[in-house]
Amino acid sequence: MPRHDVLVIGAGLAGQRAALAAAQTGVSVGIISKVHPVRSHSNAAQGGINAALNPDDSWESHAFDTIKGSDYLGDQDAIEIMCREAPEEIIHLEHLGVPFHRDDAGRLGTRAFGGASAARTYYVADITGQAIMHVLYEQLMKHSDSVDRYEEYFTTSLAIDDAGECVGAVTRNVRDGSMELFEAKNVILATGGNGQIWRPTTNALICTGDGIAMAYRVGAPLMDMEMIQYHPTTLAGKGFLITEGARGEGAHLLNAKGERFMERYAPNKMELASRDVVSRAEQTEINEGRGFEDGTVALDVTVVPKKRVHEALREIVLVGRDFAGVDITQEPIHIKPGNHYTMGGVKTDIHGATNVPGLYAAGEAACVSVHGGNRLGANSLLDTLIFGRRAGEHAANRAKRNDFGRVSRSILADEEAQIADLIGRERGAGRRISEIKLELGQTMDKHVAVFREKESIETALEVVKRLSEEAKSAYIDDKGTIFNQDVLGAIELGFMLDGAECTCLGALHREESRGAQFRTDFPERNDDEWLKHIDLTMNGDGPEISYSDVTITDWQPQERTY
């Protein structure tokens, strides 16, 4: 049985950063990933990473922008930490070899991003996530003596001892189908968001919210699950992302009449208002008949100088060419709001610790909460690194004080039995996994998206409950052991359905409009009643709803205009 002081699950930016931070304190670290680490979805982060590094800028300004962006639902103590520690983290990355953009004088250059009062986004063209991830992976390789990598291991559940502490995890080796119990003093979940619940989404196929659901199942509360970001610029149909950097470089949004409609919604910031505001503006244009026939509006990149496009936006030139057949330097490209980011997640404190002792969460899987009701562009990479590091350090220190818990081997047998049951189901007895996933995705995108109201959320919730029942008898065709992606798909579906139910419940419960949650039946923000987090805890079979206070330090809620 593999044994580690700190076991990290997920090897995107948060996971790798956590593993490195823990390893540097000298404890033994294991990192598990269901895919090869550099295939993780942090790769897809295009635009950049925020930090108030410039002498003219200040962390307070960055913090205020983040708080305002969050529609005052973000916890200000956590936001302060993130913004204060950001510059040092950027310098650290630069030292490790991330080739951040340099201006003509050879100094670090920045770009403007939505909802920010200064151009404080550091970037590597539009491959920022990829560039950081590959450099962190190099560092992980450098620490091969102290960090054991378990690549292509799928985690099916967390192990909890009699005292209620997290003491390990059960995994399935994707390469040969063998099941293994990992023993750990601490487990850090860095498994990312659950965008696959929606279809289309900008998220990769692996973003199924495994950690969010696993934590929920062992009694850790989830927080603000209704807060789901729809990114303003995704390609219709398949949901490919066009970076906010395009608007940062000056691209316009136009409706079918050619009007720059953001004038009416955010006269000051225009296209660079925060994402929830821009997505709602676009959806309003589309709903009121001023969009194109394919249910889109247009992003006009032709107003950006060509040299700048080729230097700073090269990836999206390719996306336009390959996936939409459009040369974005020549003509506007049709876009619409699309599912992008999970602001909610496993509730943690500022060290990444959850309510379950020994269990930590970081990155998109976690809800610290620094993003509150709406995440600002280029704050997610920052979140993964700052809170990944903090969770890694805190877990390592805890490991030095604690002994290994008692792991019951029965959990391994339970998981094996469940998978055997799954594989043993008769063909044709129920629905196929892929059908259920499709229905889930389309339902959520229709009913729990940019605009929501009671009836539509209830409809979605009913569908989710029915699908959860259907998933119990759904069958898979591949019964093999080697790279059996069917088995993983079935387990992931279970994780997705748990996440979907929590999102529906949160959305139904929060009877106001704040950040990404816009209720057409409650169109105003209501600070008197709803300036609080919604926590969901698994109690027996069902979720229990409770509330927690939003931490406010220096910034009192104000009206939010851009």
Place this chain on the structure above:
Amino acid sequence: MRVTLNVWRQADAEAEGAFERYEDVEIDENASFLEMLDVLNDRLLTDGKKPIAFDHDCREGICGSCSLLIDDMPHGPRQVTSCQIYMRDFEDGQEITVEPFRATAFPVMRDLMVDRSPLDRIVESGGYVSVNAGPKPEPNSIPVHPEIQEAAMDAAICIGCGACVAACPNGSAMLYTGAKVTHLNLLPQGEPERFHRTRSMVRQHDDEGFGACTNTGECQQVCPQNISIKVIGELNREYRGAMIHKLRGRSGPLEAQ
């Protein structure tokens, strides 16, 4: 449109593989190549057969997972990743051969999936910066000319898909290694370890069973990230410098590297 596929099927690493023929796969011409495989898998599942295993994840050309040899071309006909190939890139009725990436150093694990971990071990041997200077010095105290930064980025853009290896008649990973070495060696933070890095990575490259570069240039023709063969020139120059540095530093005979 309809196509006929010859797909490499192999149960596991030890099993002997063979092509299987799938006729009349009906597919929209605007579907992607991977969506076509999804449709074929659906048909196989309906017929009670094992689906074709292939690596894929983001399906937008970033993650570097997909790795198909389509009609003898790594990633197919258009110098993009396999997931960016569309059925409209083929003729109606065409017969298409699909294999895993072929290279001595990349063993097939199942069907169209290969083990690319030898690439990781090249990085593990020295492809990183090990100076941990903390928050100082402030990065702007060492200006980096934008041309240098861009050249480093053009190398750092590698997604590690391994198409360069599959395209090379020698199964060489010199484009990959060159990209990794160029990225770090060009930057000031990579400078102190450049010689050690270059020597170790080249040694590991050879130990993994990758072949040598003979300037065929196939690698840059298939690289979806458009990495230029210049990085191999850069690698050779760095390697020469590293060996001379080593020679000067010792009086004894030059060790075989």
